Amino acid sequence: MPLPSFHDQTVGLANRHEQRWPWWPLLPLYPYGRRRTLVRTLVPGRIWSFEQLHGTWYVAVPIRMTVVKVGEGLMLYAPIPPTEEVVARLRELETEQGPIETIVLPTASGLEHKLPVPALARAFPRATLWVTDQQWSFPLRLPASWLGFPRQRTRVLGRDGVPHAEQLDWIPLGPLELGLGTFLEQACLDRATGALLVTDALVAIQDTPPDLFAEDPTPLLFHARDSGSEPLIDSEANRRKGWKRILLFANFFRPASVSVPAPGPLLRDLFQPGCRTAREHFGFYPFRWSAGWESEASELLRRFAPERPAGLAPVLERLVFPGAQRLFVDWLRQLARRTEIKLLIPAHYQAPQPCDARLLLELAERVQAADWAPSDASWATLAAIDQTLLNWRLIPPR
C-alpha cells in the first residue's frame, strides 16, 4: 500500500491498528497503551515521518521518527516505539525502497528517544545501530548492552565513524556536561534534499493542534475546560484552546497562569453529570486557569512565529543550556554555513519547516541578543527545578 502524501494528513492514522504498548503499565504515559502512528511523506521517495503522541495526564505532544533513503536502503533517525502498526508500515517502505540498514539514536540524554531503541533494534535484526556517544542512565550508569543495545551491531557516532558519510553530514551539538550526565545531540544533514534532521535542539510549534489529534481530540477538550465538572465539548475553538494550554504545560511544566484548586472545590467537581467516565478522569481536573493564560500562550508562541520558523524549547534553554548560550549560538552559526539546508525536521512538533542559512543566522543573532534562561513569570517553575538541582549538587555550579 502506498504511503499517504504530505498533503494527505489523516490517511496514516489507522484506528484498526491501535496498539497496546507493553511499557504503559510502568510509565503513566498518554495515550495509555493506545498508541497510533501518523505516517507522512515529507520528501517524495526520500524522507518519511512516523509520528505518535506521547506525554502524561493528557499533556500529549508529537514525537517523530524520520526515515531517510540512504543508498539502496533506509535509515531510521530518532526511534519511536515499534508498535505493530509502525513495523507494518516500515515493512511496506522496505518493499518499495529497500531494507532498513541503519537505526540512529541521535541523543545521549533524550529518554523518550532512547527507550524504544532495544525493541526497534530487535524488530530489524539486520540493521546496524548507531548511538550518540556518552550515553547515560540514571540513577545508575549502566553499560550500553544492559540498556538493551545489541553489542554486536552497535556503533558509536564519531568514535566508530559515521553512517552514510557519502550522503549525510553529522553535526554535533555538545558535549555539554550536566552533572547527571552529558547532553550531546547529533544533527544530520541530508545533502541531496537539504533536509536538516534534529532531535530536541530545535522545534517548530504552531498555534493549531497537530493532525495527530484529528481522530481523537480528547486531550485537547480535556484541557479546554475550566473545571472538572464541565463536560468535554468538541469544537474548533475548544481544540485550539486545549492545544495552547497543553503547550504551556509541556513547555513550562507549571505555567504562571495555572493554580491548583483547594481540595473542597476539587472534590465537589467529581462525578458530575457528563463527567463520570475515565475519559473525563471522573471529573478530576486539578487546574484553575487565570485570565492571563492566553497572553502567556501567545508569548510562548511568539518564539516560534512563522517568520522565525524554529527555536529552542524553554525546557532545554532553562535546564540544559542556562550556562551554555554560547555553545548553542556557535552550533547555529555552524549550521548557518551550510547553504544546502532547505528543510528542518525536528523529532517533536511540526515538520517539515522551511529553513535555510539566512534563517539560521538570524536565529543565532536573536539567541545571542536574548534575555537568556530567565527565571520570572512562565519560567519560574523551570528556574526552581534548576535551583533545586544546583542545591543538591546534582549539576555543576555556574
Ligand SMILES: [Fe+2]
Ligand atoms: Fe525529545
